[in-house]
Amino acid sequence: MLPIPGPGAAIARARPRASAARDRWMALAFVAPALLIAGFVVVGGIGMSVIQSVGLLPLVGEAEFSLDAYVANGDELLTGLALSLGIATASTVLSCVIGLAAAIIITQGRTTGRVVAALSALTIPIPHLVGAASIGLLIADSGLIPRLFGIPSAVWPDLVGGPWWVAVVLEYTWKESAFVALVVAGVLATRVARYDETAALLGASRARRLRHVVIPLATPAVIVSAIIIFVYTLGSYEVAWLLGRPYPEPLPVLAFRLFTSITLTSRPEAAAVAVVTTLVSLLVVAIGMAMLRRTPLWK
Amino acid sequence: MMIPYGQRITPDPRTTRSRGLMRPRPVGRIVRIGVAALLALWFALPVVPLLIWSVANRWSFPSPLPTEWGFDGLAQALAQGGVPAFGRSILLGLAVAAIATPLGALAARALTFGRVPAPRLVSGILLAPLALPAFVAVMGLTIVLLRARVPATIAVLLLLVAAALPYTVYTMRVAYAAHDIAFEEEARTLGASRAHVLARVHLPLVAPGLARAAFLAFLVGWSDYVVTVLVGGGTLVTLPLLVGAFAAGVGNDAVVAVLSVSAIIPPLLLLLALGRFGRRYAGGRLAAPTPSRSPKGSP
Amino acid sequence: MSASLALDALTKTFDGADHAAVDAVSFSVAPGECLAILGPSGSGKSTVLRSIAGLDVPSSGRILVDGADVAGLAPERRGMAMVFQRPLLFPHLSVLDNVAFAATVAGQSKREARADATQFLELVQLAGFGSRPVTALSGGQEQRVALARALAARPRVLLLDEPFSALDPELRSDMHALLAAIRAQVAPTVVMVTHDRDEAAIVADRVALLKRGRLLQHDVVERLYTRPVSLDVSRLMGGRIELAGVVRDGVHESAIGRVAAPAGETWADGAGVLVVRQEAVQVAAAGASAPEGFVAVDVVVAERRARGPRAELALALTDQAADAPAGSVDGPRLTAEVPASRPLAIGERATALIPRSACTVVAG
Numbered sequence: 008m009l010p011i012p013g014p015g016a017a018i019a020r021a022r023p024r025a026s027a028a029r030d031r032w033m034a035l036a037f038v039a040p041a042l043l044i045a046g047f048v049v050v051g052g053i054g055m056s057v058i059q060s061v062g063l064l065p066l067v068g069e070a071e072f073s074l075d076a077y078v079a080n081g082d083e084l085l086t087g088l089a090l091s092l093g094i095a096t097a098s099t100v101l102s103c104v105i106g107l108a109a110a111i112i113i114t115q116g117r118t119t120g121r122v123v124a125a126l127s128a129l130t131i132p133i134p135h136l137v138g139a140a141s142i143g144l145l146i147a148d149s150g151l152i153p154r155l156f157g158i159p160s161a162v163w164p165d166l167v168g169g170p171w172w173v174a175v176v177l178e179y180t181w182k183e184s185a186f187v188a189l190v191v192a193g194v195l196a197t198r199v200a201r202y203d204e205t206a207a208l209l210g211a212s213r214a215r216r217l218r219h220v221v222i223p224l225a226t227p228a229v230i231v232s233a234i235i236i237f238v239y240t241l242g243s244y245e246v247a248w249l250l251g252r253p254y255p256e257p258l259p260v261l262a263f264r265l266f267t268s269i270t271l272t273s274r275p276e277a278a279a280v281a282v283v284t285t286l287v288s289l290l291v292v293a294i295g296m297a298m299l300r301r302t303p304l305w306k
Numbered sequence: 307m308m309i310p311y312g313q314r315i316t317p318d319p320r321t322t323r324s325r326g327l328m329r330p331r332p333v334g335r336i337v338r339i340g341v342a343a344l345l346a347l348w349f350a351l352p353v354v355p356l357l358i359w360s361v362a363n364r365w366s367f368p369s370p371l372p373t374e375w376g377f378d379g380l381a382q383a384l385a386q387g388g389v390p391a392f393g394r395s396i397l398l399g400l401a402v403a404a405i406a407t408p409l410g411a412l413a414a415r416a417l418t419f420g421r422v423p424a425p426r427l428v429s430g431i432l433l434a435p436l437a438l439p440a441f442v443a444v445m446g447l448t449i450v451l452l453r454a455r456v457p458a459t460i461a462v463l464l465l466l467v468a469a470a471l472p473y474t475v476y477t478m479r480v481a482y483a484a485h486d487i488a489f490e491e492e493a494r495t496l497g498a499s500r501a502h503v504l505a506r507v508h509l510p511l512v513a514p515g516l517a518r519a520a521f522l523a524f525l526v527g528w529s530d531y532v533v534t535v536l537v538g539g540g541t542l543v544t545l546p547l548l549v550g551a552f553a554a555g556v557g558n559d560a561v562v563a564v565l566s567v568s569a570i571i572p573p574l575l576l577l578l579a580l581g582r583f584g585r586r587y588a589g590g591r592l593a594a595p596t597p598s599r600s601p602k603g604s605p
Numbered sequence: 606m607s608a609s610l611a612l613d614a615l616t617k618t619f620d621g622a623d624h625a626a627v628d629a630v631s632f633s634v635a636p637g638e639c640l641a642i643l644g645p646s647g648s649g650k651s652t653v654l655r656s657i658a659g660l661d662v663p664s665s666g667r668i669l670v671d672g673a674d675v676a677g678l679a680p681e682r683r684g685m686a687m688v689f690q691r692p693l694l695f696p697h698l699s700v701l702d703n704v705a706f707a708a709t710v711a712g713q714s715k716r717e718a719r720a721d722a723t724q725f726l727e728l729v730q731l732a733g734f735g736s737r738p739v740t741a742l743s744g745g746q747e748q749r750v751a752l753a754r755a756l757a758a759r760p761r762v763l764l765l766d767e768p769f770s771a772l773d774p775e776l777r778s779d780m781h782a783l784l785a786a787i788r789a790q791v792a793p794t795v796v797m798v799t800h801d802r803d804e805a806a807i808v809a810d811r812v813a814l815l816k817r818g819r820l821l822q823h824d825v826v827e828r829l830y831t832r833p834v835s836l837d838v839s840r841l842m843g844g845r846i847e848l849a850g851v852v853r854d855g856v857h858e859s860a861i862g863r864v865a866a867p868a869g870e871t872w873a874d875g876a877g878v879l880v881v882r883q884e885a886v887q888v889a890a891a892g893a894s895a896p897e898g899f900v901a902v903d904v905v906v907a908e909r910r911a912r913g914p915r916a917e918l919a920l921a922l923t924d925q926a927a928d929a930p931a932g933s934v935d936g937p938r939l940t941a942e943v944p945a946s947r948p949l950a951i952g953e954r955a956t957a958l959i960p961r962s963a964c965t966v967v968a969g
Contacts, residue, residue: 027421034420038428041413041471048468049434052443055450064449105348112342119342126349132573133353134529136546137566140553144355144563151355154370181352201693207680208658208687209758211710213334216681219710223697235436242439245531245546249553259441259532266445266536281442292437303697303738 053285059278066274076275077283083261084283091257092287094172094247095240098179099233105180106187107229111221113192114200115213124192130185135178139249142178143167167250174250179243183236187229194228195221227302234295238288258284353570359563379560383568386561388548392568395528395545398466399572402527403520406467410474410519411512417475418482429475436472443468444536451537461537466530470523477522481515514584521580525573545569607794608671608684608761610634610657615666617652626652628818629666634762634811637792641799641809641826645841649818650798654766657796658685670761686755687764690771692747694739700750701726701735707758725753728787745776749783756791765797769804781807802842806830814838830882835967839880845940846886848879849969857966860922860937861902867962877966885963886941888918891954902957904939906949916945920957 058064062073077084113124133141145151147167148160166173199221206220244259251257256264258280265277359365360379362372413432416422435443443465451461493507509516531546549565552558611633618625627649634640642650655661657668659680668675675683686707694703702709704725708718719735726732729749734742742750748768755763769777781804788795799805805812806826813823822829822838833839836847850859852872857864857879864879866872887899895901904920920939939957943949 031421031423034416034422037412037416037420038422041409041432041475042428044409044464044468045432045435045471048443048447048465049431049438051450052438052446055446056442057446059446059449066449105345108341109345109349112338112345116338116342119339123342123345123349126346128577129574130349132525132529132577133570134531134546134549136529136531136549136553137356137569138352140549140562140566141352141356143553144359144559145352149367151358154368157368157370160367181348185349201689201691202695204660204680205687205689205693206695206706206710208660208683208685208764209707209710209754210681210684210686211706212681213679215710219706220695224695238437238439242441243532244441245550249550259439262441262445263532263536266441277445281439281445284439285442288437288439 053282056278056281056285059275060282062275066271076272076279079272079276080261080265080280083256084258084280086255087258087261087280088283088287090172090255091241091259091284094175094179094257095237097176098183098240099237101176101180102183102187102236103229103233105184106232107191107222107225109184109188110191110195110225111217113188114195123188127185127188130182131189133182135182135243136245136249138178138182139174139246142174142181143250146174146177168252170252172247172251175247178246178250179236179240183232183240186236187232190232191225191228194225199224224304227299227304230295230299230302234292237291237295241288241291242284258287356563356566356570359559360567362560362563365559379564382561383548383564386548386552387543388545388565388568391543391545391548394542395569396572398462398530398534398542398544399524399527401463402466402470403523405463406470406474406523406526407516407520409467410471410523411478411516413471414475414478414482418479418485419487432475433472435468440465440469440530440532441536444533448537458538458541462530462534462542465533465537466527467523469530469533470526473522473526474519477519478512478515481512481518485512517580517583521573521576524576528569528573607636607792609636610762610794610796611667611669611672612653612657613667613669615653615656615668616664617649617656617661618664625649625664625818627656627663630813630815630818630820631666632813632820632823634794634796636794637788638811639788639795639797639809641797641805641812642815643799643802643805643812643841644815646800647817648815650800650815651766652818653815654687654764654796654798657762658687658764659683684759684761685764686758686760687766688748688751688755688768690767692744692751694742694747694750694754696739698739699735700731700737700739700742703739703750704735704754704757706754722753722757725757726750728756728790729753729783745772745779748772748780752783752787756787756793760793763793763795765795767798767800770799770801777804778807784808814841816841831963832965833880833967836878836880836969839965839967844880845883846879846881846938848937850877850879851875852877852966857964861900861939861959864900864959864961864964866966867964870965872966876969878969879964879966881959881964883917883940884942885960886939887958887960888920888941888943888947888949889956889958891956893956893958895958898961900959900961902939902959904955904957906951906953906955907938909949909951911945912942914945915942916947916949917942918949920955923954 055064060076062076063070109123109127113120113127116123143150146153148163148165150167152158153160153163164173166177168174202220202224203216206216211219242259244263247257248260248263251260262277262280262284265273265280268277358372361375361377363376363378364374365372413428417425417429422428447461447465451464456464489511490503490507493503498506529546530544531550534542534544535547535550545565546569549562549569552562552565612631614629614631615627616625616629617627630649630653632640642653644650652661656663659675659678663676670683694700695706698706701719701722704722705715705718708721709715713721723732723735726735729752731746731749731753734746734750739747739750748771752768769780772780784795785808787793795809797805797808799808809826811824812826812829814821814829816837821841822834824832829838829842830844833842833844839847848857848859848861850857852858852874854874855866855872857866857872857877859879861879889901891903893901902920903923905923906918907921908919910917910919918941920941922936922938939959941957949955
């Protein structure tokens with residue numbers, strides 16, 4: 008039979024193409040509002056920070072390119088960076104270890120698991136600032152713990168506002184270990200349970216299953232949580248401000264002080280701190296994603 | 307081919323003797339309960355001083371319990387504008403949830419079922435606010451929003467919606483991944499209009515996901531400190547701002563505790579409601595009996 | 606290493622359920638034997654298997670392996686290995702390391718464990734696949750690896766939970782052949798759950814037939830077909846012919862007349878339903894006389910249904926067909942299978958020949 012190009016055939020061919028184009032526009036229209044807001048805040052936020060940090064958008068006076076803002080507080084920027092990285096690393100590692108342990112208890116124990124699950128879930132919605140206030144009331148030199156053990160203020164170490172930033176790390180670890188527990192327990196309960204059974208039937212004891220099956224399968228979820236925690240603790244202001252010491256300052260505290268200072272040059276300097284923090288965050292995300300890709304589960 | 311099926315190559319620890327009646331190892335059980343108890347203490351302890359302080363008028367130092375019980379903290383919190391701040395926080399949380407949830411759901415649906423161009427890039431941008439410290443976005447965009455004469459409250463809302471979008475998009479993607487679009491197609495073939503399908507099939511099926519997403523978005527607005535303080539510039543006094551103001555001072559322990567407790571209660575109630583809703587929903591609608599909710603071996 | 610397995614009044618009631626999912630099930634499996642647990646969905650067959658494995662804790666009853674009760678023994682200490690419908694290969698391990706898993710967790714060195722695993726990969730005809738990631742396997746290959754992994758654990762009892770039901774028919778018969786080869790080589794004790802009676806017939810030595818948590822019959826496959834103990838068993842095994850009647854002096858009387866019990870069988874007096882497999886019924890030309898050991902019944906073809914190479918005939922008894930219009934007959938009918946090439950049309954008269962040796966009487 009000869010193919011006769013008629014109007015019918017044209018319609019038959021045109022319709023799917025038209026609907027494919029329509030589908031594409033519909034999908035774009037669905038994504039657009041969220042995409043515009045997120046894109047504006049992320050791209051705009053980073054872009055404008057960069058522009059301000061190099062002197063192209065001064066509050067008053069001529070716009071002129073310069074890297075002065077990065078040099079002006081060079082020492083504070085470096086110590087702040089080291090301090091922020093230290094706090095973020097300690098908080099992330101501790102949160103992951105405690106959170107993973109909690110997730111394993113939650114999925115393996117019965118009553119004990121339920122108790123830990125409930126308490127960790129109740130920790131999740133507490134604002135970090137409130138968490139900071141509670142940690143202060145717990146471990147400051149007049150806090151609940153020194154009271155309970157009758158330790159005088161003079162002997163009690165400076166946990167709040169002390170040289171080791173213990174209270175800050177503790178607050179982050181407290182809140183974020185609950186987050187890790189929630190995420191990892193979800194993965195363990197839904198995706199790992201059947202593999203755990205299979206491994207048990209192949210003769211693996213509880214400890215062996217933990218080492219050979221549960222922990223390897225939970226690793227991707229732990230890495231994702233770790234990235235989120237690290238970036239959050241690196242860029243979070245209020246906890247370090249409330250429980251930390253005045254000097255040295257972590258990057259967000261430094262940026263906040265410069266941003267709210269009345270000096271005219273301080274805005275670009277605050278923006279410079281913001282740019283450095285962003286670069287470190289992006290670097291950490293990139294490293295984390297690379298680690299995630301190297302886990303054998305990553306599809 | 308010969309397989310030494312009858313004998314193991316390595317000594318088999320599971321000899322017939324050890325296979326006799328055997329209870330779960332008591333040592334493992336004790337360790338598990340011990341770890342669970344420590345974790346329960348870890349998650350619960352920081353809230354304890356808050357609860358005690360919120361009903362203490364005076365609590366001089368070495369005393370392990372308040373020296374004078376009372377509601378001075380509450381009275382002070384009320385006098386300092388605690389109620390309007392509470393109301394503003396609720397409104398801010400609700401507004402963030404009301405905007406970020408539908409936008410996140412739309413984007414997630416398009417990404418799950420539609421033909422979004424460059425889907426990886428789009429998901430990347432939607433998740434990017436997680437990797438960007440909030441203060442960076444604020445410091446970059448304040449100048450833009452200021453020059454565009456955007457009211458401070460709207461600016462705060464915009465930034466917080468962007469911060470909430472990663473959570474709502476992710477939660478709804480999980481919900482849509484488990485959502486079988488065949489239900490909607492079935493409804494269409496049964497004569498339901500688009501609006502009917504949305505109201506009677508689509509939304510009811512993803513309702514638990516929507517509730518989770520809205521809860522997380524509410525938390526973003528409810529807990530925020532740094533965006534409100536920097537962009538709002540003191541015009542928008544929310545509960546965390548009051549907590550921060552009092553916690554930064556000395557001798558305000560009771561009022562900080564009262565404000566903190568009032569900042570914990572609403573999200574906790576929402577969390578409990580969410581759990582109850584999820585259970586009732588799963589129980590009533592998808593009454594799938596799962597006989598294989600298996601205990602892990604040992605009775 | 607293969608062990609015997611015995612269930613003694615195994616009962617399992619799930620929390621909040623009204624009745625038992627498994628109700629006092631008892632059977633035994635000899636070392637090296639293959640038992641199929643057969644039943645419709647919801648019959649409790651998977652629960653029986655999970656209880657044997659230790660994944661579900663029975664409410665009462667005993668599970669004996671080589672005569673020893675395994676109650677309270679954690680799954681990993683029971684020396685079972687299970688293959689599920691989903692292969693559940695560990696996604697973070699290679700094919701070889703999956704098979705080597707049991708040896709690895711038993712404390713064997715990686716090198717030894719892998720050497721051992723290689724033999725089992727050869728056994729399931731996947732030599733050379735060891736270094737692949739598990740995502741690079743087809744469905745049939747995945748299930749072979751799962752089988753190799755289970756065998757490499759040297760299970761005392763190998764448990765198979767509908768392991769082949771997700772595979773297409775051709776792969777499934779390959780897997781049946783593979784299982785037969787494995788049984789010939791290493792003779793494991795196998796308990797397999799299936800809802801497919803053909804699969805049970807091909808794979809198993811004996812079948813335990815379950816319905817609503819109760820064991821209906823535990824017997825060799827052939828007797829489940831030819832000597833069902835109840836109407837339920839006959840129906841679940843696909844039997845189509847049921848002739849209600851009465852047994853007097855060991856002879857069953859029904860619409861097809863008197864049928865005496867075959868040699869070696871005795872039928873209790875009283876009401877009883879005569880069942881016979883439709884495959885055993887032969888169709889001869891009308892008026893043919895019954896050879897020795899057969900019962901001849903005059904019939905008319907009431908319906909003919911195509912069954913691929915064969916045709917299934919519904920045969921109405923002639924004396925009833927005479928006084929009722931065709932198609933509205935609701936009296937007892939016979940069913941027979943003939944080659945599709947036989948030109949027996951609806952309305953045609955014929956003689957059905959029923960071998961007495963194939964007849965069984967069960968309670969109504």
